[in-house]
Amino acid sequence: MSSNHHDRPSHSRQDEHEFGEERESLWRIAFAPTIWAFHFAISYAAVSVYCFKFEPVASMGVLRAGLIAMTLAMLAAIAWIGWRAYLRWDVRGTGEFSNPEGSAEDRHQFLGHAGFLLAVVSFIGVVYDTLPLIVLGTCR
Amino acid sequence: MTRDPRAPRSLPPGLSRLLLASPLLLAACEGRQSVLVDGGADARILNDLFVVMLIGAVVLWFGMNGLFYWATRRSPAPHSQKLANWLVILGGIAFPTVTLGALLVYGLTIMPDLRATGDGPVIRVTGEQWWWRVEYERDDGSTVTTANEIRLPAGVRSTFLLDSKKVIHSFWVPSLGGKMDMFPGRVNEMTLGPERPGIYRGQCAEFCGESHAWMAFEAEVMEPDAFAAWLDAEAADAAAPQGEAARRGAALFLAQGCGACHAVRGTPAVGRVGPISPMSLAPFARRRAAGHLYGGFRQVGRQPRRVEARRRDARL
Numbered sequence: 001m002s003s004n005h006h007d008r009p010s011h012s013r014q015d016e017h018e019f020g021e022e023r024e025s026l027w028r029i030a031f032a033p034t035i036w037a038f039h040f041a042i043s044y045a046a047v048s049v050y051c052f053k054f055e056p057v058a059s060m061g062v063l064r065a066g067l068i069a070m071t072l073a074m075l076a077a078i079a080w081i082g083w084r085a086y087l088r089w090d091v092r093g094t095g096e097f098s099n100p101e102g103s104a105e106d107r108h109q110f111l112g113h114a115g116f117l118l119a120v121v122s123f124i125g126v127v128y129d130t131l132p133l134i135v136l137g138t139c140r
Numbered sequence: 141m142t143r144d145p146r147a148p149r150s151l152p153p154g155l156s157r158l159l160l161a162s163p164l165l166l167a168a169c170e171g172r173q174s175v176l177v178d179g180g181a182d183a184r185i186l187n188d189l190f191v192v193m194l195i196g197a198v199v200l201w202f203g204m205n206g207l208f209y210w211a212t213r214r215s216p217a218p219h220s221q222k223l224a225n226w227l228v229i230l231g232g233i234a235f236p237t238v239t240l241g242a243l244l245v246y247g248l249t250i251m252p253d254l255r256a257t258g259d260g261p262v263i264r265v266t267g268e269q270w271w272w273r274v275e276y277e278r279d280d281g282s283t284v285t286t287a288n289e290i291r292l293p294a295g296v297r298s299t300f301l302l303d304s305k306k307v308i309h310s311f312w313v314p315s316l317g318g319k320m321d322m323f324p325g326r327v328n329e330m331t332l333g334p335e336r337p338g339i340y341r342g343q344c345a346e347f348c349g350e351s352h353a354w355m356a357f358e359a360e361v362m363e364p365d366a367f368a369a370w371l372d373a374e375a376a377d378a379a380a381p382q383g384e385a386a387r388r389g390a391a392l393f394l395a396q397g398c399g400a401c402h403a404v405r406g407t408p409a410v411g412r413v414g415p416i417s418p419m420s421l422a423p424f425a426r427r428r429a430a431g432h433l434y435g436g437f438r439q440v441g442r443q444p445r446r447v448e449a450r451r452r453d454a455r456l
Contacts, residue, residue, distance in 0.1 A: 120233070124237055127241070128240075128241065128244060131241070131244055131245060131248060132248055135245055135248040135249060136248055136251065136252065138252065140251075140252055140255045140256070140257070
């Protein structure tokens with residue numbers, strides 16, 4: 001009982017250390033979907049405002065080029081986040097696709113795995129969001 | 141009992157009869173209100189979209205069931221981790237991404253054609269409860285108002301300004317194009333480019349009350365010259381009733397106060413609540429979709445039987 005009591009502070013410190021490391025990864029897995037959300041909101045808002053207010057007076061060219069440039073920058077950012085998450089997952093090194101154990105290393109790799117998949121979904125989402133801008137290029 | 145294995149196996153008689161009769165079901169694909177019988181470019185584009193999606197769905201159905209058959213009957217042993225991984229990556233990520241991307245691009249490429257600017261007449265259609273107010277804008281700025289019947293010139297794109305009085309309706313002529321909702325307080329614009337003259341049927345496609353099912357109309361596509369002549373004739377006052385029954389009908393119409401809600405151009409009947417007929421009330425009596433009139437009456441507490449009995453006696 002007393003030994004357990006003595007062990008607890010050391011476990012807590014260890015957990016605190018490990019979770020402290022993962023706290024950053026936990027934030028990171030949300031980065032790619034957040035970029036996707038911003039891309040969606042900015043694209044739709046900008047095109048809606050343009051079509052409602054400025055279509056008769058200005059061509060869509062500048063807005064279109066600007067949004068495509070923003071898309072490329074966001075895709076690059078998502079690709080970078082996805083690559084970092086892929087390295088954290090370390091599937092090539094360990095050969096493990098799923099990380100079912102509760103160890104710190106498994107948590108680390110699992111968050112890399114989740115972050116990678118979310119980056120893939122976000123990348124596809126951003127590409128789909130942009131297709132109307134590329135294919136249509138008009139308010140109609 | 142032995143049976144020659146080379147002899148062709150015959151189907152049970154019931155199933156044979158069912159299979160023989162099944163082409164009759166295709167008869168439902170014809171008709172004035174079918175998306176599969178296109179009367180213009182818009183409906184043809186939507187028809188093509190339907191066929192592409194149908195073929196894709198059939199191919200996918202066979203593909204998935206083929207995989208299922210292969211995995212359960214042909215190769216039921218556990219697959220290697222590598223094969224399973226590639227199956228997930230290719231079948232679960234790459235294939236849907238590419239297929240949905242291709243469908244999205246296809247859908248986007250047909251949108252500008254469906255939403256092209258109109259170069260024909262501008263027609264304001266308002267969803268009432270439960271009928272259609274139809275107003276044609278003429279070149280001189282005047283409008284011609286009719287009800288429950290829309291006429292369109294073939295070969296040009298007509299513009300529809302869709303509005304609604306109280307509840308949400310939806311404007312749809314399946315043989316001419318897609319549908320669009322009509323909201324109170326908001327004008328939605330759509331264009332249709334009919335090509336083949338004929339009479340098509342439109343139907344409210346958004347449940348709008350008890351008489352929703354009656355809220356139908358006829359869309360007649362005419363040659364442009366015939367359309368112009370018809371519109372000129374519609375702009376004129378109503379023709380005087382011809383014959384004893386018609387005269388009695390007109391007198392009854394005015395005497396019973398029908399003009400408080402309905403209008404007949406050139407007569408004291410100038411109401412705007414109910415359907416309007418600028419020529420005479422004859423179109424109401426002969427219209428096949430007249431049922432909505434009785435439905436509407438039922439909704440506002442009128443007596444459809446009385447109207448029906450009068451219609452028998454006097455030609456409206």
